[in-house]
Amino acid sequence: MPPFAVTPLYAALCAILLIALSLRVARLRGSLKVALGDGGERALQKAIRVQGNFIEYVPMALLLLFLLELSRQAPLWALHALGAGLLLGRILHAIGLSSSAGLSFGRFVGTILTFSMIMITAIWLLILAVNAM
Template identity: 50%
Template structure:
C-alpha cells in the first residue's frame, strides 16, 4: 500500500512532465523530434529519463514492501525517490543546466534502487535462514 502512494505521486509528476512536453511542442510547432529546439529537447529528455527509471524504481520499492520492509524505510525510500526525480527534472530542464541538481537526482534514484534491491535480497535471505 505504501508504494501505491509514491506511485500515485510520481504518476502525477509524469503527467506534469508530459504536459510540459506538449506545451513546448505547441510553442515551437514540432510534432516529432525537437527540430533543434533546446528547450523542447530538454523537456523530452526529462520526460524520457523519468519514464526510463521510475517504473523500475517503483517495482523494486513494491517488491521490498512485499518482502516485508518496514513502513518507515519504505517511506524514506519513496520520499527520497520523489525528491531525486524533482531535482533531476529541475536541473535538466534548465537551458544553462546546474549539473549538481541532475547529478543529485541521478545518484538519489540509483541509491533508492540499490537500497531497495539490497533490502529485497536481505529479507529473502533472512526468510531462508528462518525457514
Template identity: 50%
Template structure:
C-alpha cells in the same frame, strides 16, 4: 502495498506535468516527432524520458520490497528520496542554464534508491527462498 501506492500516487502528477510541458513546447515549436533542433524541447523530452526510465523500476522494486515485508521506515525513506531526486532532476534538466550539481545530486539519489531497494529485495527474498 499501500506505501508503494502512496508514492506512486505522488509521483504520477510529476510525470503528468513533465508530459504536458513536452506537449506545450511541441505545439509552440510545431514539432510532432523528435526535437526539431529545439534545445528547450530536447531538455523537456529528456526530463520526461528520464523520469519514465527510472521511476517504474524503482516502484516495482519498492512494491516487491513491501510485499516481502520490508520495514515501513525503509520504504518511506526511499519513497521520499525518490520523489525528491526525481523532482530535482526534472527541475535541473528542464532549465536552459542547468546547474550540473543539481542533476548529479538527483541522479545519485535515484541510483541510491534503486541500489537500496534492490539490495533489500535480494536479502529478503534470499532469506525466504533459502532459510525458510
C-alpha cells in the same frame, strides 16, 4: 493500515510528476510547432530528455518498492524514506536537467538519490531472496 499504503502513495505522486513533465513537452511541441521528434529545438530536446529519464528509472524503482513492501520485511519508515528519496530525486533531477544540460546540483543530487534508492531496495530484496532459499 491498508495492505499496501506506501507504494500507491509514491506511485500516485510520481504519476502526477510524469503528467507535469509530459504537459511541458506537449506545450513546447505546440508552441514550437513540432509534431514529432525535437525539430532541432534545444528547449524541446531538454524537455523530452527530462521526461524520458523519468520514464527510464521510475517504473523499476516503484516495482522494487512494491516488492519490498509486499515482503513485509521493511519498516514503514524505511519504505517512506525510499519512496521519498525517489520522488525528491526525480524532482531535483528534472529541475536540474531543465535548467542546464551540463552538471548541476539538481541533476547530480537527483541522480544520486534515485540510484541510491534503486540500489538499496535491490540489495535489500536480494538479501531477502537469498535468505528465503
